[in-house]
Amino acid sequence: MKEILAVVRMNKVSATKKALIEAGAAGFTATKVMGRGKLVEDKSIIAERRKTLLALxxxxxxxxxxxxxxxxxGTRLFPRRMFNILAHDEAVPKIVSAIIKANKTEYxxxxxxxxxxxxxxxxxxxTRESGDAAI
Structure with a gap:
């Protein structure tokens, strides 16, 4: 039995829910969180994003x-959604793949x-069932 934690963009919540259901996730919880990831060190990507964001x-x-x-x-925290999923060991690769497919962008x-x-x-x-039976 595994717990999968997935932190995704807010605009990908619906796509992620749909992907989890289609992947056969028994159930999941979604929570609003704030955070930021690893800073991008490639100055060309930062300059390109800055130009795009200023234009928008x-x-x-x-x-x-x-x-x-x-x-x-990286000084600002941003709203994200965190999904908590309990899964049988054999279902983990399919669920992880579904989350990746729903959330990968070109950014x-x-x-x-x-x-x-x-x-x-x-x-x-x-029912007081425990272990895999409780999933």
């Missing part, structure tokens, strides 16, 4: 510039992170 903002003021700079330099940054952890036990409250 359609504003040329200090507040917009500050927000974009904080986004790109080269910020697509999310997946952690697979051992789960020692689970207990279904209603």
């Amino acid at each position: 903002a359609q504003k040329d003021d200090q507040t917009t510039d500050k927000m974009i700079t904080e986004f790109l330099d 080269k940054v910020g697509d999310g992170k997946i952690f697979v952890l051992p789960a020692l036990d689970a207990v279904r409250v209603r």
Whole structure:
């Protein structure tokens, strides 16, 4: 039995829910979280994203510039969604693949992170079933 934690972009929540259901995840919980990932060190990617974001903002003021700079330099935390999924060991690769497929973008940054952890036990409250039977 494993626990899968997936941190994804907010705009990918619906696609992730659909992917989890199609992959046969028995159930999952989604929580709003704030965070940031590893900083991008490639200056060309940062410059390209900065140019794109400034164009999208359609504003040329200090507040917009500050927000974009904080986004790109990693000082700002951003809203994300974290999915918690308990799965049988044999279902993990299919679920992980489904999450990746639903969340991979062409941005080269910020697509999310997946952690697979051992789960020692689970207990279904209603029936008191434990272990794999509780999933």
